[in-house]
Amino acid sequence: MLLLGGVSIATLNFAFADEKSKIADPLTVADAKQLKSPIPYTKKSISQGRNVYMRNCTGCHGADAKATVDVVADATDLTSPKLWKNGTTEGEIFRSIREGQGASMPTFRNQLKEEDIWHLVNYIRSLWPESVRPPLQEEDKSKSN
Numbered sequence: 001m002l003l004l005g006g007v008s009i010a011t012l013n014f015a016f017a018d019e020k021s022k023i024a025d026p027l028t029v030a031d032a033k034q035l036k037s038p039i040p041y042t043k044k045s046i047s048q049g050r051n052v053y054m055r056n057c058t059g060c061h062g063a064d065a066k067a068t069v070d071v072v073a074d075a076t077d078l079t080s081p082k083l084w085k086n087g088t089t090e091g092e093i094f095r096s097i098r099e100g101q102g103a104s105m106p107t108f109r110n111q112l113k114e115e116d117i118w119h120l121v122n123y124i125r126s127l128w129p130e131s132v133r134p135p136l137q138e139e140d141k142s143k144s145n
Contacts, residue, residue, distance in 0.1 A: 022114060027095045035091025037117035040137045041125065048122025050115050056108065065127050074104050079127045093121045 024091055027035070039045050053065070060075040061067050067075035081088045086096050097117050100107035108117065 023098075026099055029087075029092070029095070032091040032095035033087065033089055035089075035094060035119060037090045037094070037118045039115065039122060040140070041122050041134045042137050042139050044139055045119050045122040046126045047123075048116075049119035049126075052112065052120045053123050057110065057120075060105070065124070078124050079129075081128050081132060090118075090121050090125070091126060094118065097121070130134070 023035070052063075054063070057065075058069075060069070061078055062069040062075075065078040067077045069075075076084060086092060086101060094103065094117055096113070097120060098107065098109050098114070100109075112120070
């Protein structure tokens with residue numbers, strides 16, 4: 001009986017992990033460059049990403065995302081993509097958040113759902129100069145999220 005319970009718990013944990021992370025683990029740089037967001041770049045997604053940002057990112061990147069707060073880590077100014085060292089494609093940004101960036105940025109794989117990371121990617125891209133932002137997409141009125 002105890003063994004059966006252990007199998008059930010292990011199966012449940014595997015199912016939860018599978019639901020939480022749908023992308024191969026770990027995500028390589030090459031794979032990240034090819035990765036496309038399943039979340040459209042919309043005002044609603046940007047708003048959801050802003051909420052995730054305010055809860056999880058302001059401590060290092062600041063409320064204005066310019067990384068001018070006094071922190072130990074060398075945080076990136078998220079408003080200046082031309083200065084980024086780890087790539088600016090949506091997949092590379094996703095990877096930086098999910099996998100972290102060495103000692104300077106922790107992984108958020110266990111703190112955020114992948115959907116929330118994608119909303120965060122959209123919010124970060126909305127902070128860029130208008131000339132390099134992706135085009136805003138129309139909201140899909142048939143879906144209710």
